[in-house]
Amino acid sequence: MAREKRREELYVTVPNLFRCPISMDVMKSPVSLCTGVTYDRSSIEKWLALGHKTCPATMQTLPSTLTTPNLTLRRLIQLWLSHADAARAPLTPSSAVSKEEAAGIIKGELDASSVEKLIDFMKASEGNLKFVALSNGAVSRFVEFFAESDEIRIRELIVEVFDLISSEIGVREKLNELILKCGDRSDCLSSFATVLREGNAESKVKSAKILELIALNPESQHKISNKPGVLQNLYTLTTAESDTAAVEGGLSALLAVATSRAAKKELIRLGIVRTVGRILSLSGVVGVIERAVAMLETVATCTEGRGAIGEDSECVGEIVKRLMRCSGAATEHGITVLWSVCCLARDQAAQERVAKVNGLTKVLVVMQSACSSTTKHMCSELVKVLRAKSSKSNLAPYETRTIHIAPY
DSSP states (O other): HHHHHHHHHHHHOOOOOGGTTOOOOSSSSEEEESSSOOOEHHHHHHHHHHTTOOTTTTOOBOOOOOOEOHHHHHHHHHHHHHHEEEEEEHTSOOOOOOOOHHHHHHOOOOOOOHHHHHHHHHHHOOHHHHHHSTTTTTTHHHHHHHHOOOOOHHHHHHHHHHHTTTTSHHHHHHHHHHHHHSSSSHHHHHHHHHHHHSSSSSHHHHHHHHHHHHOSSSSHHHHHHHSSTTHHHHHHHHTTTTTTTHHHHHHHHEEEEEEEEHHHHHHHHHTTHHHHHHHHHHOHHHHHHHHHHHHHHTTTSSHHHHHHHHHHHHHHHHHHHHHTOOOHHHHHHHHHHHHHIIIIIIOOHHHHHHHTHHHHHHHHHHHTTOHHHHHHHHHHHHHHHHHHHHHTTTTOOOOOOOOOOOOO
């Protein structure tokens, strides 16, 4: 009886560390702000979407609203939940494998069933995860199996393995080395392209995450972006308007890998400018908005990108609307895009669109905010250009050194 009571207590007593400071529920997807405080993703995204620019727990002003997945805490919560489930059903036999069995799976013939058991083993504890990630030859075995298998289910499972082990020290670099090493019989990047095209929603997002993680330098970025199907399928993720995780994952991966002029031109051809404009008009998630405007900043570094942004009838207007409405990072990205199109490219149509949506006032407000010196300089140049387009506005003669424009 005492033992059963102890198990029940284990189930109902939730450690405070596992509770979201906002909802007070057990966190399903813990993410950390730059202040170091961890929240459940859904709760903090709702907080930020309401326009808050502070950390709810500390009330510190946030220099950036980007969130980082707290993988260690996630695994601890998963472990606690597995123990809690065991307490509720103590007679259910455990299907977990031992370390010896896990080692045998790694060295033996892999199939969907054995990989599923290995995943359950890794999720059971941090020690188990390290055991697999650091086992001699394990990473190379997974990469080889991923490249050579033709079954989409097996590829999905291996992507989950990559996602689990990627946070361990040295594994990211090892994945970079092995995945980008193309052999005669196998090609990992083509396997990722297949998962991005045919896999389930979760495996697509995780594939995008792995590609982002291994894009460590210009050489790896070039290999990834040049692999047929990768850019297009990552772009397709960004068009999934109803799936925030897919949109954010696709944008993050594209920002990491699409660094060459050729990659940017391909994204422009696919329609990234139009897609990002639609994201800005519909999304209320801060992380998505920041990445969307950063994507426009990336493509605006080439002539074709500036032309596409200037030609889009809605994109420029959506950028202006988001200034000072989302986060400091999104605002600075937005100013850079507007400067690239209106000042660098001298796009007359874009200048008129910015002026039409009260862009001069917004740029003045940004210029007097706590932005970087580079952003202030770009704001100053934008003001000079936009004055002529805003001749009917009472702000036309406004001096840029004045500091009494109130934010709204």
